[in-house]
Amino acid sequence: MSGLDKFDRKRFYSEVYNIVQQIPAGRVLTYGIVARLAGFPNYSRLTGQALAQAHASLHLPCHRVVNSQGRIAPNWPEQQKLLEAEKVIFKSDSRVDLKKSLWKLLTPNS
DNA sequence: AAATTGACGGTTA
DNA sequence: GTAACCGCCAATT
Numbered sequence: 001m002s003g004l005d006k007f008d009r010k011r012f013y014s015e016v017y018n019i020v021q022q023i024p025a026g027r028v029l030t031y032g033i034v035a036r037l038a039g040f041p042n043y044s045r046l047t048g049q050a051l052a053q054a055h056a057s058l059h060l061p062c063h064r065v066v067n068s069q070g071r072i073a074p075n076w077p078e079q080q081k082l083l084e085a086e087k088v089i090f091k092s093d094s095r096v097d098l099k100k101s102l103w104k105l106l107t108p109n110s
Numbered sequence: 111a112a113a114t115t116g117a118c119g120g121t122t123a
Numbered sequence: 124g125t126a127a128c129c130g131c132c133a134a135t136t
């Protein structure tokens with residue numbers, strides 16, 4: 001109880017950055033997945049905010065995060081070029097083919 | 111302090 | 124398959 005339930009922004013941001021940093025080239029994660037991995041389910045919107053606020057000096061591969069439909073960030077058309085340069089598979093409608101390029105952390109027993 | 115915004119997501123029509 | 128709708132929650136205005 002004593003512990004205030006106040007949202008710890010610094011901690012959340014740190015977790016998000018830590019996770020995004022680990023996404024390998026040629027793979028992507030979704031905002032929702034990152035939020036979940038960070039320990040904050042339902043914080044997908046805040047994940048987007050964290051990445052938008054991320055300072056460039058952190059050198060984060062923030063282009064490797066897309067939404068659950070495989071759509072890239074609005075007002076950031078460069079993102080698609082960056083991903084294509086890493087051989088991320090796009091469908092004809094400019095959406096990432098998550099079936100092929102989503103980063104699967106749990107190896108389903110290859 | 112109150113209302114709006116947003117790099118989202120799941121459900122329903 | 125698409126589109127609208129609603130729930131989400133802190134940051135920003």
